[in-house]
Amino acid sequence: MFLLAVDSNADNDLKIVHSSFFIVLFVMFNIEWLLDNLTIQNTVYHMGKYCGAWKGSTAGAGKASYHIIMEGTGWLHHGSQPIPTFLQEGDMVLFLQDCPFVLSGFQDREEAFDAPQREMQPMTYKDEEGTALTCGFITFTSVVSKMILHFLPQMILFRKQDDHSGSVRKLVDVITQEAIRTDHKSEKLVVSLTEMIFFMVIRQQFIAHPLISPLGRVPVSKEFLHLLAEIVLFPDRDWTVENMAQASGMSRSWFTQRFSQASPLSPADMVRHVRIALACQAIDDGVSLTECAEKVGYQSQAAFSRAFQRVTGETPGRYSRKSNH
Template sequence: MNNTDQLVHWLLGSLELQTTVFHVGQYCGRWRASTAGRALGSFHLVLHGDCYLHLEGAEPIALQPQDGVFLLRDIPHFLSPEQERTAVLPQVAMLPLNAAAASDATGLACGYFHFRTALSALIVDSFPDYVILRADDPSLRAARALLNLILEEGGDDPEQPSPLIARLVELLFFYVMRHVAQSDVVASGLLALARRTEFKPLLDHLMQAPGENWSTDEMARVTHMSRASFYKHFVDASGQPPAQFLLSLRMKIAAQHLHAGESVERTAEHVGYRSHAAFSRAFKKVIGEQPGAYRRGVRARDNLRQLN
């Protein structure tokens, strides 16, 4: 497994995602569907038929059966069967997937997702606003099997979809995120650095020994660059200065150790902090809560999942 693949697996292993399916069914005639305006990520999966995704300031995107859209941020958008951005489209009721429908009917599974922890939100910061899943993409063959299972679970009531669909969509999300992480669309952050040959040895060192005294000069030495050249190229690739990036990386690693049950004291030492107070301040700055509270929250969520 190469450096980038290891990093992708490490990041995906840190994501905590909760999915809610809003409705599963089909539209006929002229219609408009959107999940915008709720300050959540969302998705639309095309189960059968064709439609268009309309985004502000962009050309309509044609969607075909088993294509999908994952909107990682809440951005204005809507789906419709028409390529033109019609000013007014009627609000029509969604029919069950198994209901008799016209040949131009479009089956959709739509819903929302949010990231349970601040760490999860940090991980997707470098991803684009939206991701298009294409049914004919050979690198997503396994994802197509999940789409077929979602179609089988469609049910009779568009407003009361099977709870299994939410779990299937979560699995689908991880396939899509891995696909995106390994592509060229990630513009900044950890994954962008991992794709730059000159920074791969540095990333490996930072992840293996985050607690070492990593000054900018030392990081430049590992990459065999001058300090000025390293700083410029690093900021271009990651979108942030080396010190800020290092802080973020250390706290992401710390969050993973806390998630695994390690004590706050041992975690702080692993990422280079001898002072509990200094570690707590740094952790709260990046993750958004105190390390002890984060650890307790993870354990509470794990216990709840076991009960369910």
């Protein structure tokens, strides 16, 4: 993973900051900060039991989704992966981006995709071979949340055995009890419970796989965190000083004054560093140099190469060869 070196004299503890006013993203991406800044809107859209031959999917909805196995078992067929994933009671799948997948009672891929999309039965329906699910959509409601999402995997699989404290299991049991109530059911309560499970699973993901941003040493103040998130999400925009000031909710003159006080980088330098950091991440993921240049806002390979060399000290081609090895 490529970490930007803004200050060549920085020590290994990333103490490149001249005052406590700055945040260094590598340090900032700790679990507490991530959970505090990850804001979501949760909608439960399915809570019931599939019986007989069945399949379910939210692919194509354009939203992040989650699927909790409340009872029984099933199989996850994800994208073009040839081997399905077995799921059982207590497991949860988070799709943080819309992607092709099918949940089904069939292990065989062809049978799974050919299975009918049935209506769910109530949780109380008596079928020992049925599979009970609670499913919902997640919307990330802030720009900073979407920036965090940019560095998370497309899918997170949470296994029952990962629930070391038993907290998720207890919440699943409460959801089940709420689902089988015959009166005074509360959808709001189920939404709150599933949201708690979502954050517990995300926390476990951060613990097991610490989030390391390719923006490792790009210093930015809290004042400009929203702007940074916008640049990360839309690096190909024309990030003039006027556009950055507008994104920060400031006049051009006030933005220029505050930015110069808050950062050792100029606005143009920050955009360049963010773009090249994202380009390095894309190269590491196997994206071609031509596509990388376009994705991060460079109209020509020559301009991309100059910016890349200015930030990293090497050409994109050389970095790509090292990355591939």
